[in-house]
Amino acid sequence: MADDTPGSPQRHRLRIRIMLGKGAPFGPGKADLLEAVRETGSIAAAGRHLGMSYQRAHDLVSAMNAHFREPVVAPAKGGARGGGSQLTPFGEEVLAAYRRIEALAETAAAEPLRWLEARLAPAP
Secondary structure (H helix, E strand, O other): OOOOOOOOOOOOOOOOOEEOOOOOEEOHHHHHHHHHHHHHOOHHHHHHHHOOOHHHHHHHHHHHHHHOOOOOEEEEOOOOOOOEEEEOHHHHHHHHHHHHHHHHHHHHHHHHHHHHHHOOOOOO
16 A cells, blocks of 8 residues: 655556546546456456446446547457456557556656645644
């Protein structure tokens, strides 16, 4: 777990939500879902991993697939249980682009964040 004391390095202190178009937001929740699909090979398992219902995970994947010109998640064929889901090569690129935006924002915001954190009142 990340240390949240002032001045300590943290991953994803900034929560970046990008409005890519009308009704097409992309943020940390969708990025985490894409990573979980990649890791689990299933939308249902990814949802469970993130503490969301299958319906919610499926709806988010469907929305992402509709918002981009190419799908970010596609059905995976085969396997003992009949398949699952996988990130498409384009989905990998979308995820990498978002994580790059996060990293750039963290770098750009580091100094002002340190300034703000140094001025926090002590915890009770």
